[in-house]
Amino acid sequence: MSRSRDVFIVSNSTDELGGVTGWTHRTARLLQERGHRVRVIGIHASELKMALPDTPGYPVTALYPTHPPTPWAPKRLRDRLRIPARRREAARAEEKRRAVRRLSGIFRTAGPGAIVLVTQVWAMEWVGEADTCGHRVIGMSHESYDYSRASHRYRWIKNHYSTLDRWLVLTEEDADIWAGDGMNNVGFMPNALAGLPDVPSPRTAKSVASIGRLSDQKGIDMLLDTWALVAPQRPDWRLGVYGAGEDEAELKALCTELGLDGSVEWKGRTDDVPGALADASVFVQSSRGEGFPLALMEAMASGVPCAAFDCAPGVREIVRDGEDGLLAPAGDIAALADRLLRLTGNPRMRDAMGERARTNVQRFSEAETVCRWEELFAFLER
Structure with a gap:
């Protein structure tokens, strides 16, 4: 049996309908069954929710009750004179600082050597500003290299993931591509199959x-x-x-x-x-x-x-x-x-x-x- 660790799994949301949410809670359960102390953290609670157990068996936290507002950046000089927009942006920035302080406090509940597992690129924005001193930080992507390359997430990964303890993608083929693109800390970890139904489909329905x-x-x-x-x-x-x-x-x-x-x-x-x-x-x-x-x-x-x-x-x-x-x-x-x-x-x-x-x-x-x-x-x- 491996030694017990503190593991924090951080996602965009802990309850959003989708595959990453299912992966998050399945992985949390698996690691908890291995004796690890697991806590799941979402940046925000979701509107389109996935059905989850009432008592998952590990703490689940959302830093925001709803999706946080997008940062505002003035595009022209006159935009800087828009006082209401500047006030909204100041309030957003302060709310984010509070969320980061809360996240840092959660991380400090564990001793040195804890694992911080960040499942999605956007969530890394908060983790990157939080205090992770003494912990190992693992970043993940649940999409292919080509899909990331065609989006804004590619630049984010290149700028913020190269210094992490580990950067994980889902297949060896993608890991090789990322390594060729300069990501020397890359590895791969496939998703796990939850299990087999006792009886397979009869395959008779049209x-x-x-x-x-x-x-x-x-x-x-x-x-x-x-x-x-x-x-x-x-x-x-x-x-x-x-x-x-x-x-x-x-x-x-x-x-x-x-x-x-x-x-x-x-x-x-x-x-x-x-x-x-x-x-x-x-x-x-x-x-x-x-x-x-x-x-x-x-x-x-x-x-x-x-x-x-x-x-x-x-x-x-x-x-x-x-x-x-x-x-x-x-x-x-x-x-x-x-x-x-x-x-x-x-x-x-x-x-x-x-x-x-x-x-x-x-x-x-x-x-x-x-x-x-x-x-x-x-x-x-x-």
Whole structure:
């Protein structure tokens, strides 16, 4: 048994609906079960919440009750004369200083050698200003190098993560790319699979499932365009879209415009992912960018073969194309439609790939992943 440590897990939010929140609480539970003293901290409480246990078994703290305001910066000389805006910015800055002092106080509850694990780039803004003296700080990204490179987060990572004790991405392929980009402290840590359902999906329902936030990143608009190519050839199949998010109204309007209301079912958010997957025979993922998608692993654990855009190293790390699922080039709607037509039209292929998927995904078990965390903690103490 490894020695007990204080571990602080800091995220943008501790209760926001999404994969990082699920990862945060799953990792907290795993580390607590190993005897560590865990505390989960969010920068703010979320409006679109994920269902969490009433008593998670470890302290959970939000520094702000809602999302903090964005910093204000005057663009022109006349902007500096706007007294109300300057007062709002002064109040925002003071509120942030209070939040940082509170975070520093939380970190000081632990003795030297504690682990501060920052799961997302934005949360690092507060951790970077807090007092972490004597602690090991690990930064993480739950998205691919390419997705970070195309956003403002790339500059933030380059400016603020190179001096951390460790900078973790989700795959060895991405770690190699970041190392080539000058990040010499980079390593990789895959997400853990929560477990296997006792009984896999029977794969008998003529149903394709998608599970994810209704946002631009998840590419549900591309999924609808894909389904517009599939539905005429599979009139007895249905697409079940599980999730909620800011693009819901726009996506439903697009569904109607494409004439898909008869074959697309908007299932809303679900807290029973295994139950949703038990009713599906195929899983589809249409994301523009990903890290190491938990929904993909959960589908495979349920024995549901997947068709997905090959949008990140994490996707092709999880799915072995042609063996336990089918990948399409990122953003290629016709290719994704082809993969769905192959899986929906061939029950023998579905069964063979589903059974291999359930076996192969077990290489990402919780036991294996938590051992990797223990090895990293011990390495950082040398």
